[in-house]
Amino acid sequence: MTYKNLYLFMGLFLMCALSQVHSQVGINTTTPRKALEVAGSMKISDSIEISQINALKDIDTSTFLIQDNQQFVKTLDVSNPIGEALGYIQVYLIENPNLDWVLDFDTKVNANDYVLNTISAHFNRELVMNTSDGRNSSVPYTSAFVRNGTWHIIADYPSAANKNSSEIGTWTITTLIYSKDLSKQFGTVNIPMNNGSNGSATTPIIN
Structure with a gap:
């Protein structure tokens, strides 16, 4: 050698x-x-291949990775009660309205940054129809709308009211709120019905 x-x-x-x-x-x-x-920042100019991703367990904290507008990857910890999240569920207990009528409740949620949907509504008092037959068949009407830059809620039982007008009622309204930064906004689609009852979208918004 x-x-x-x-x-x-x-x-x-x-x-x-x-x-x-x-x-x-x-x-x-x-x-x-x-x-x-x-131990520090790192910049990768090409793709990363991950060969194994371990499954999330029930005891683990759910965390998402989000890339911001400066191309930095950050964690989104949905378990943090004061941090950002993909979506928020907020329950409003609206007490002692005028009979069963909530004309305008301002949530103060910024409509420019968030979308708010009402997903359920319940009024805790017995109602009677405002008709001569007295049947109780009204369904709750609730909706969210934008006014002066914030989301508002309306709730009512059309054609019905408290059976006992002196009772104090409470609406339980559950809302789903999610950030516009973390969701895709398609905007408004106008559907001309031409005085008909049936309609169809020109193309689906997603396939």
């Missing part, structure tokens, strides 16, 4: 030995916890 080959063999042997001792590499850290740990 020549000296050149001997040096090459010794070098390969030392590299293999060091790789066994230092199987974890750290950048800006002397105590890496994984095969590679970077």
Whole structure:
């Protein structure tokens, strides 16, 4: 064996030995916890291939990764009660309205940044129809609308009112609120019905 080959063999042997001792590499850290740990910011100009993604368990905290407008990837921790989330569920207990009528409740939720939908509504008092037959068949009407830049709620039982007008009633209105930054807004689609009862979209908004 020549000296050149001997040096090459010794070098390969030392590299293999060091790789066994230092199987974890750290950048800006002397105590890496994984095969590679970077203690600081990192920029990747090409794609990343992840070979394995572990399934989320019930005990784990649900977290999303979001890329902002400056191309930074940040975490979105939905378990944080005061942090940002993909969506919010808010229940409003509107007490002692005029009989069963809520004409205009201002949620103060900014309509430029958020979308608000009412998903359920319940009034906790017995109602009677405002007709001579006295049948109680009215269904609740509730809706959200924008006024002066914020979301408002209207709620009512059309053609019905409290059976006992002196009772204090409460509306329980559940709303779904989500950020416009984290959802796609398609805008308004005008559907001309031409005095008919049937209609169809020209194209689906999603396929």
